[in-house]
Amino acid sequence: MPLWLWLVDSLVVILAILLAMVVWIVVRRRILIRRSGAAFDMSVNRYGEDEGQRHWTLGFAIYRGPELLWFRTFSASLRPRLRFVRGEVTVHGRRAPRGRETEILQADHVIVNTTNTLGVRQLALSSGALTGLMSWLESSPPGQRVNNVL
Numbered sequence: 001m002p003l004w005l006w007l008v009d010s011l012v013v014i015l016a017i018l019l020a021m022v023v024w025i026v027v028r029r030r031i032l033i034r035r036s037g038a039a040f041d042m043s044v045n046r047y048g049e050d051e052g053q054r055h056w057t058l059g060f061a062i063y064r065g066p067e068l069l070w071f072r073t074f075s076a077s078l079r080p081r082l083r084f085v086r087g088e089v090t091v092h093g094r095r096a097p098r099g100r101e102t103e104i105l106q107a108d109h110v111i112v113n114t115t116n117t118l119g120v121r122q123l124a125l126s127s128g129a130l131t132g133l134m135s136w137l138e139s140s141p142p143g144q145r146v147n148n149v150l
Contacts (some may be wrong), residue, residue, distance in 0.1 A: 001052065002044045015044070018131070019051060019122075020089070021078075022067060022075070023099070024076055025075075025076070025102075028075075029073075029078065031078070032062060032071060032078065033062070036062040036063070036064055038062065038063065038098075039059050039060045039061065039062045040060060040061055040104060040126070040129040040132070041109075041125065041126070041129070042059060042060060042070065042123055042124065042125040042126065043057060043058050043059060043104075043105055043106075043109070043121070043123070043124040043125070044056070044057050044070060044082065044120045044123060044124075045057070045065075045120070045122040045123075045124070046119055046120055046121060047121060047122075048121055054100065054125065056101070056105060056146065057072060058072070058073040058074070058102050059071055059072045059073050059081070060073060061084075061125075062080075064138060066085060066086045066087075067082075067083050067084065067085055067086070068084040068086070068136070069082075069083055069095065070082040070084065073090075082118055082120065083118075084116060084118065084120075085117075086136065086137060086139075088117050088149060089114060089115075089116040089117055089137060090114065090115050090116070090137075091113070091114050091123070091130075091133065091134065091137065092113050092114075092115075093111065093113040094110055094111070094112050094130070095111050095112075095113060096110060096111070097109065097110075097111055097124065103122075105124045106124075106126070108120040108126050109124040109125055109126055110122070110124070110125070110126070110127055111124045112124075112125075112130065113143075119133045122139075129132060140142075
């Protein structure tokens with residue numbers, strides 16, 4: 001078999017694998033959303049404002065009971081990368097992206113600082129998703145009967 005045929009065959013195999021990976025990433029997101037019903041884009045940053053402009057990781061989040069599950073956008077795994085537990089997360093401050101963040105993050109996203117047990121220091125999400133996140137964080141855990149009026 002000539003070398004050029006071997007190279008063409010190898011190129012076709014590599015392209016097929018890359019295409020399968022792209023298709024899996026799209027199908028994976030649909031599977032995860034269908035399981036839970038809703039998802040929203042949310043990027044995370046484990047570094048502070050000063051050093052974090054390059055360290056954003058794109059992803060999406062899904063509410064599942066008392067947890068907010070975060071998945072990387074470009075990953076093949078069906079398991080969440082981070083699990084934020086309601087009651088262990090606080091959100092404070094809000095600002096628009098600046099510098100290189102405007103190129104990295106989506107255009108309509110705002111950045112909030114957060115303290116949590118996972119070491120994530122900043123979240124970037126849309127204003128509507130931030131309203132939903134704040135509502136979820138302030139609501140009582142299911143079954144706790146905290147907000148009952150006597």
